[in-house]
Structure formats: structure tokens, C-alpha cells
Amino acid sequence: MLFAMSQKELNRVDVIRDVCEKRLTQVNASNILNLTRRQVQRLVNNFRKNGAQGLASLRRGKPSNRQFSPAFKQNALRIIKDKYADFGPTFANEKLLEQHG
Numbered sequence: 001m002l003f004a005m006s007q008k009e010l011n012r013v014d015v016i017r018d019v020c021e022k023r024l025t026q027v028n029a030s031n032i033l034n035l036t037r038r039q040v041q042r043l044v045n046n047f048r049k050n051g052a053q054g055l056a057s058l059r060r061g062k063p064s065n066r067q068f069s070p071a072f073k074q075n076a077l078r079i080i081k082d083k084y085a086d087f088g089p090t091f092a093n094e095k096l097l098e099q100h101g
Helices: 007-020 026-033 037-055 070-083 089-100
Strands: none
Touching: 007 026, 007 037, 026 037, 070 089
């Protein structure tokens, strides 16, 4: 399966690969990646099991758990278009909260 990785994830792959090949300690890797040693240990285990793909976020391509429902979004957009079309985003947000809870 093909997947895209961010630059941060690509850098992480290089560092974790160095740890696996004993060119770098987990403590040094944790300093480079600004993570705890335990987090680096988890990344190393994921890398050994799944390769570079094990370091990519599992949430990639999935919707947020905190997103609003489509009905809520539609209702908010309808209110903005009807009553607050000429407002900027910050002022429209303030008025939505003030008038519509």
C-alpha cells in the first residue's frame, strides 16, 4: 500500500532506522526527536513490526472524532448566509454564539 509521509515522519524514519542499526542510542534519538525515551522505544517497536509505515499516523485520511455533524454545519452556514453575510468570520462567530447559542 502506498502512503505519503510528511517531512517530519521521514526524518523520524531516518533516526529510528539508525537506532535499529545501533548507530544511535534511544536516549540520543529522544533528544533529536524531542520525545521521551519511552516514546522512542514504542516507535522502534512499531518500525520493527511494520517498517516505515509503522511510523505514519494511523488517523491519516480519517475524519476527526471532534468534527461537527453535517446538519450542524449546514444550519450554521444557513444562518450566516441569511443574517450575517456581510460579517467577517470573527464577528460572525461572536454573533452566532451570542444570538444562537
